[in-house]
Amino acid sequence: MAAASKKKKIGVNLIIHIVLLILAVICLAPIALVFINSFKENAEIVANPLSIPVVLHLENYISAWETGNFSVGFINSIKLTGCTVIIILITASLAGYVLSGKRIKGSGAVLMYFMMAMTVPIQLFLFPLYYVYANLNLIGNIPATSVILAALYMPLSVFLMRTYFLNVPRELEESARIDGAGTRQVIWHIMRPVVSPGLITVAILVGLQSWNEYLISSTFLQGAKNFTATLGFLAMNGSYGSDMGIMMAAAFTLIGPIIVFFLCTQRYFVDGMVSGAVKG
Structure with missing residues (x-):
């Protein structure tokens, strides 16, 4: 009986690992193709995009x-992403x-x-936002654009941070209050260290979304000097498509x-998601 149960468990684990391996190949194959073809000339890619390059054309990266x-x-991408993450971490953590x-x-x-707010598309607000930003002469202003991105990602961030704060034992705050700690001290010295996995998770999610964002940045960051890396890449389609x-x-x-960033922070991201999935 025990042997049959052990064989069944091994079979289930084998199937799970096979499925995960297939999913990993599906996710990594496009990235691998991009990497391989980045060292080839256009004629080689057209002839066979799956072939290994004979000569590494490093001049592709220079161009x-x-x-x-x-x-x-x-x-510009670092500025936009950094400003957005800072705004989100401060406001979403306080709101959470x-x-x-139920303190209010x-x-x-x-x-x-x-x-x-999570169900309303941002496209509905583009025209009034652009009108206001144009009148305030904020078109091309990276910190001002990050405020729009922060507002866009705020609802999800607040819900995530609220979940992490719900997991903090109430006794911690009560004991700090008894010892005479104020609200600022409770948040910074008691709550912040406990919910730090949530802060890291929110920072990673918002950071990745801000780095890849196109619609808002293309609307409010006009002019080549204000282009993010994403806009610079898309601007190449006309000349080098x-x-x-x-x-x-x-x-x-x-x-x-x-x-590279995700590989370095995946452990903190996974730990933060797991620790925040207890209460809702």
Whole structure:
């Protein structure tokens, strides 16, 4: 009986690993093709995109870096992503703390508002936002654009942070209050260390979304000097869309930092998602 149960368990684990392996291949195959083809000339890609390059054409990356203006684009992307993450972490953590314990009247209505805000497409607000930003001379202003992105990602971030605050034992805050700690001290010295996995998770999610964002940045960051790396890559389609080698090099230049960043932070991301999945 025990042997049959052990064989069944091994069979189930084998099937699970096979499925995971297939999913991994499906996810990694496009990235591998982009990487391989980034070292080939356009004629080689057209002839056989699955072949291994005989000669590594590193000049594709040089041309992609120069024509995509990535030296400026990466700096602008870092500014936009950094400003958005900072705004989100400050506001979403404070909102999550307040909404986690029904510390204000009408917290249910506020949660309902955030839930409804998640269903409203940002396209509805593009024209009025553009009109206001144009009148305030904020078109091309990266910090001002990050405010729009922060508002876009705010509902989900608030719900996530509220979940992490719900997992904090109430006794921790009560004991701190008894010892004379104020609200600021409770949030910074008691709550912040406990919900730090949630802060990291939210920062990673918002950071990746901000880095890849196109609609808002293309609308409000006009002018080549304000282009992010994503906009610089898309601007290459007009002149170099027919040269797939350079486009592949530009694509991998764009996604390479994201892959490295996620590989370095995946452990914190997974731990944060697991620790925040207990209560809702």
